[in-house]
Amino acid sequence: MLQRATTVSLVLFFAFLVAATALAPRLQGADNTATPQLPRVVIVGDSIRLSYASTVMEQLAGKAIVVSPEANGGDSSNVLQHLDRWVIREKPAVVHFNCGIHDTKKFKATGRFQVPPEQYEANLRKIVERIRKETGAIVLFATTTPILDDPAAQTRRDREYELLDTNIRQYNAIAKKVMQQLEVPVNDLYSALSVPGSPLTVKDLIGGDGVHLQPEARVLLGKAVAAFVSRNLPSNQP
Structure with a gap:
C-alpha cells in the first residue's frame, strides 16, 4: 500500500x-x-526611394521597423491605386511618401503630362486623406529630386516622353502647396542634393542618365529621410 x-x-x-x-x-x-513595440514606418516612392531604402533601414534600426515595398511606386495615380497593398494593410505609425517624376513625363506628340497638374494635386489630397482616415498614421511627404535636362534627354531620345527639371519644380510647388494646406511636414529632397559648402554638386550626385542617384547621393538621401522620419516618430517612442 x-x-x-x-x-x-x-x-x-x-x-x-x-x-x-x-x-x-x-x-x-x-x-x-x-x-513597447517599435513603430512601423512605410516609405513609398519610385526608383529613387528604392535606391536609398536600405540606408533608411540601417539608420532607423532599433527605432522603427521600416517597410519599403519592392515595387516602384510610379506616378501618383499608381500610388493611390496600390495604397491598400503598400500602406493601409501595414498599419503604420508613420508614412513617408513621394511621387512626382513619373507624373511629369511629358509626351512629345501631345504635350500632355502623364498625370496633369490638376490630377496630381487631387491625387495627393486623396492619398493623404486615405492614409490618415484608414491608419491614423503620421504622414510625411518628400519632394521629387532634380533632373539634369541634357543627360536625361540624351538617354531618353528614343522614348515618347521627356523629363525636364522645370516640370519637376512645377510639380514640387503644387505638392508643397497641398501639404501646407493639409499640415503635412515636407522633406525637401530636391534641395537636399544642393548642400552649401559641399564639394559634391547636383551634377556629381545624379547619374549619367540625368535622373537616378549616384551611390553617394543614395546614402545622403537615405540619411536625410531617416533623420526626418526620426524627428516625426510618435512622441511616446524613443
Missing part, C-alpha cells in the same frame, strides 16, 4: 514539473507584451 502511494506521489510530482515547464514560456511571453 505504501509503495503504491509513493508511486502515485512521484507521478503527481513529475506531472507538476511538466506543467510548470510548459507554463514558463507563456508567463515570459506575457511579461514581454509590456515592452
